[in-house]
Amino acid sequence: xxxxxxxxxxxxxxxxxxxxxxxxxxxxxxxxxxxxxxxxxxxxxxxxxxxxxxxxxxxxxxxxxxxxxxxxxxxxxxxxxxxxxxxxxxxxxxxxxxxxxxxxxxxxxxxxxxxxxxxxxxxxxxxxxxxxxxxxxxxxxxxxxxxxxxxxxxxxxxxxxxxxxxxxxxxxxxxxxxxxxxxxxxxxxxxxxxxxxxxxxxxxxxxxxxxxxxxxxxxxxxxxxxxxxxxxxxxxxxxxxxxxxx
Amino acid sequence: xxxxxxxxxxxxxxxxxxxxxxxxxxxxxxxxxxxxxxxxxxxxxxxxxxxxxxxxxxxxxxxxxxxxxxxxxxxxxxxxxxxxxxxxxxxxxxxxxxxxxxxxxxxxxxxxxxxxxxxxxxxxxxxxxxxxxxxxxxxxxxxxxxxxxxxxxxxxxxxxxxxxxxxxxxxxxxxxxxxxxxxxxxxxxxxxxxxxxxxxxxxxxxxxxxxxxxxxxxxxxxxxxxxxxxxxxxxxxxxxxxxxxx
DNA sequence: ATGCATTTGTTCGTATGTATG
DNA sequence: GCATACATACGAACAAATGCA
Numbered sequence: 151x152x153x154x155x156x157x158x159x160x161x162x163x164x165x166x167x168x169x170x171x172x173x174x175x176x177x178x179x180x181x182x183x184x185x186x187x188x189x190x191x192x193x194x195x196x197x198x199x200x201x202x203x204x205x206x207x208x209x210x211x212x213x214x215x216x217x218x219x220x221x222x223x224x225x226x227x228x229x230x231x232x233x234x235x236x237x238x239x240x241x242x243x244x245x246x247x248x249x250x251x252x253x254x255x256x257x258x259x260x261x262x263x264x265x266x267x268x269x270x271x272x273x274x275x276x277x278x279x280x281x282x283x284x285x286x287x288x289x290x291x292x293x294x295x296x297x298x299x300x301x302x303x304x305x306x307x308x309x310x311x312x313x314x315x316x317x318x319x320x321x322x323x324x325x326x327x328x329x330x331x332x333x334x335x336x337x338x339x340x341x342x343x344x345x346x347x348x349x350x351x352x353x354x355x356x357x358x359x360x361x362x363x364x365x366x367x368x369x370x371x372x373x374x375x376x377x378x379x380x381x382x383x384x385x386x387x388x389x390x391x392x393x394x395x396x
Numbered sequence: 397x398x399x400x401x402x403x404x405x406x407x408x409x410x411x412x413x414x415x416x417x418x419x420x421x422x423x424x425x426x427x428x429x430x431x432x433x434x435x436x437x438x439x440x441x442x443x444x445x446x447x448x449x450x451x452x453x454x455x456x457x458x459x460x461x462x463x464x465x466x467x468x469x470x471x472x473x474x475x476x477x478x479x480x481x482x483x484x485x486x487x488x489x490x491x492x493x494x495x496x497x498x499x500x501x502x503x504x505x506x507x508x509x510x511x512x513x514x515x516x517x518x519x520x521x522x523x524x525x526x527x528x529x530x531x532x533x534x535x536x537x538x539x540x541x542x543x544x545x546x547x548x549x550x551x552x553x554x555x556x557x558x559x560x561x562x563x564x565x566x567x568x569x570x571x572x573x574x575x576x577x578x579x580x581x582x583x584x585x586x587x588x589x590x591x592x593x594x595x596x597x598x599x600x601x602x603x604x605x606x607x608x609x610x611x612x613x614x615x616x617x618x619x620x621x622x623x624x625x626x627x628x629x630x631x632x633x634x635x636x637x638x639x640x641x642x
Numbered sequence: 643a644t645g646c647a648t649t650t651g652t653t654c655g656t657a658t659g660t661a662t663g
Numbered sequence: 664g665c666a667t668a669c670a671t672a673c674g675a676a677c678a679a680a681t682g683c684a
Binding site: 217218236239338339340341342343344345346360361362363364387388391392393394395396 | 482487587592608610633634637641
């Protein structure tokens, strides 16, 4: 499938040039000339193809971008928008289940697993005092090999002495907590903010440096209400969006 | 309280100079040497104080800025970050009530109020077809004259024919909906993402252009479950954070 | 680390067509 | 017909982000 050959634009027929370009590109995308994720021609190429000024092309691209059909990245180009993941956050949502519901193959890569002393934010999240011993697990979440999350999990070693060994052997956090006697746990609260990624985060999550991350700090409690985990998750936008339903 | 007198940095001790500067400034801020909102010394002054190159100071300031402890403004200086608002989002949270709970004086500025044709996202949010008539209210939310939100509210005119007049006269959305017979409404879902602000948004919310906004799309329903409002809220980070509790 | 080429983003200015009164 | 206002379109130059050698 190739882009429309007929690039002739009708001037002075009551339809603005940029709107005609929008229609043409929309047809090309719908017809599969530019598949999902593919890069469109550069603005310079498009302005040559349609024999208009680059501004006119930009206006058309801006319209397509606003309506979510394409995504424009400075210095890289314009791309046909790909599917986004809606992470439906509920009290017992588990990342892997959510990925599976989206018909993707979940996987994870452990980046770090060790015992550390809690710094101020971690201590506050776990309700401990700074310096307390905690287990930290940093993990990259993937859906069909596309990174969707980067999470630092923290577990209080005072309450869960065997968690380090359990995490080394168990495939998931749910399984590791079960080995430590936590049969079930619930999300008590989620604090959400956003910031630009550090270079390492951008590389791991395969996202441009100027594209913000969603940051979610989660506190998970056992059935008795005691805190068993404090996690800081980083999600690449707009690839991942969080959906909260009461 | 004055800044640490001891500005000596240890070289070649395994901790980079900029990280030592970070620690020193963190201590100074925590100790109240630089109170909230105060301006830090200029980069030149700091580089003299620590006897390092200005680049090294900048690296330290960048780290503090990333973590939200300070806020750097081109041409003005660096300032100790002010208090942040945690917006606790529940099924019946109202922005003005939340601001009041934070001991701030809520106010709002109507930027736009008119009837428009629904574009695709708005139509999807309201469960209408594109082109349907909707009322759109754009409003800047303020807490003690500090901008905390910029929201585009959309109301279906088919269900709420009198909403435009009601919004012109009523001070709040809750009151306007009450005039149209909606005594109560609930948040059905919130979709959260993030992006960098447009220039207009940055100016209105008084936030730097490289600081991301949290974007929350909310769907509000009446007691019967019908959609009465679809809103797109933009919150400046890290001044505002969203907290979801089930 | 540095520079370079590529690409999008922004801001000037200018000209023209269209709708309005 | 004329004056005005507004959106459209074009041109040029520079800024900023990215990727690569």
